[in-house]
Amino acid sequence: MFISFTVTNISAWDAFGHRVIAELAYNQLTKKARKQVDAVLGTRGMIYTASWADEIKSDTIYKKMHQMHYQNLREGMTQEDLEYLWLNNKAEGEHAFYAIDSLVNVLKDDKQNADALKFTVHIMGDLFQPMHLGRPEDKGGNKIQMRWFGNGTNLHSVWDRWLLDYMQMSQTEYVCYLQDKYSDRKKQIEQLTMLECIFLTYERQNAVYKYLEREDKSNYHYAYQFLPMLDICIYSSSVKLAQLLNEIYK
Numbered sequence: 001m002f003i004s005f006t007v008t009n010i011s012a013w014d015a016f017g018h019r020v021i022a023e024l025a026y027n028q029l030t031k032k033a034r035k036q037v038d039a040v041l042g043t044r045g046m047i048y049t050a051s052w053a054d055e056i057k058s059d060t061i062y063k064k065m066h067q068m069h070y071q072n073l074r075e076g077m078t079q080e081d082l083e084y085l086w087l088n089n090k091a092e093g094e095h096a097f098y099a100i101d102s103l104v105n106v107l108k109d110d111k112q113n114a115d116a117l118k119f120t121v122h123i124m125g126d127l128f129q130p131m132h133l134g135r136p137e138d139k140g141g142n143k144i145q146m147r148w149f150g151n152g153t154n155l156h157s158v159w160d161r162w163l164l165d166y167m168q169m170s171q172t173e174y175v176c177y178l179q180d181k182y183s184d185r186k187k188q189i190e191q192l193t194m195l196e197c198i199f200l201t202y203e204r205q206n207a208v209y210k211y212l213e214r215e216d217k218s219n220y221h222y223a224y225q226f227l228p229m230l231d232i233c234i235y236s237s238s239v240k241l242a243q244l245l246n247e248i249y250k
Contacts, residue, residue, distance in 0.1 A: 013125055013126075013129055013160060013164070013234070014051075014160050014161040014164060015050070015051035015054070016161075016164055016171060017125065017129075017160070017164050017234060018050035018051045018054075018121075018122060018125050019047055019048075019050045019051065019171055020171055020174050020175055020178070020234060020238075021050065021121075021124075021125045021128075021234055021237045021238045021241065022046050022047040022050035022121055022125075022238075022241075023047045023171065023175050024178060024179065024234070024235065024238030024239075024242075025046070025121070025237075025238040025239075025241040025242040025245065026044065026047055026242075027175075027179070027242075028186075028238065028239065028242035028243075029242055029245060029246060029249075030246050030249075032249065032250065033245050033246045033248075033249035033250065036111060036249040037117065037245060037249060039112075040111070040112055040113075040114050040117055041114060041118065046117070046118075046121050049118045049121070050118075050121055050122060050125070051122070052118045052122065053065065053069070053119050053122035053123065054069075054122070064094070065099070065119065067093065067094060067095055068094060068095055068096055068098065068099035068119075068123060069096065069099075069123065069126050069132065070095060070096055070126065070132040070133070070134070070140055071085075071095045071097050071127075071132070071133050072092065072095065072134070072135065072136035073085075073133045073134070073135065073205065074135055074136060075135060075206075075209070077202065079199055082195065082198060082199055082202060083195055085097060086194075086195050086198060089101050096123055096126055096127055096132065096133075097198075099119070099123050100120065100123050100124065100127065103116050103119050103120045103123065104120065104244065107120060108248060111248065111249060120241075120244070120245075121241060124237060124240060124241040124244065125234075125237050125241070127194075127197075127198065127237070128197070128201055128233045128236055128237035128240075129159060129160070129201075129233065130159060130201055130204045130205040130207075130208050130229075130233065131155060131156045131159045131160070131205070131208070133198070133201050133202055133205050134156070134205060135205075135209070138155075139156070140156050141154060141155030141156035141158075141159070141208075142154050142155075142156040142157075144156075144212070146158055147217070147219070148162045148219055149219050155208070155212075158222075159208070159230070163223060163226060163227060163230050164230070166223050166227070167227065178231060178234060178235045178238075181231065181235070182231075182232065182235045185235075186239055189235075189236050189239040189240070190239055190243055192236075192240075194240065197236060197240060200236075201233065204229055204233065207229070208226070211225065211226075
């Protein structure tokens, strides 16, 4: 069966990836923060609604939020360039940097705002997906066509879905795997600023694009090369999301 995707697909990590991030983060919440988050979204609701921000894209009420799932980062940017864009988050439009800043401010004023909380959980995940900080000329890899084990797809979808699917793990298995694999790095990740995390994601984005220059297009090698990167992206996202929610709901 030939599988194809349109170039407008911008749902990072797929529903599975977002739920993994949310469950990992939920497990790291303080008792006080968890109680408050559950009061807003229901018990474990931040996990069940982690993909909600993608599911409501057809609702015109949220049309303005579509562009907030990504941030275009061109080739050759320096740390200073990224810092400027992070601190001046409307300089190139209202995208992910602007969204997370605005959502956090909303939640600090109104901790019961369910929509703001659900968007925050989701977009914090988007910020750690390398192709959601992709290059504008190819729409974050959506225009770069690829073959994935015989099926037609694109670079963005490989990172959204197919690398995750390749592991053949359930949500529970993957959550446990990442907790076991990276528990000793949690404090190190917590000490990073969000800007430092953004720069790391940008470096990973560059590595993904650099790999396109290889003559060997083996999907097996691609998975071998990038699954460790995908793992640390998802785990790091969960740590920073939990850290953020623990601060808001302290």
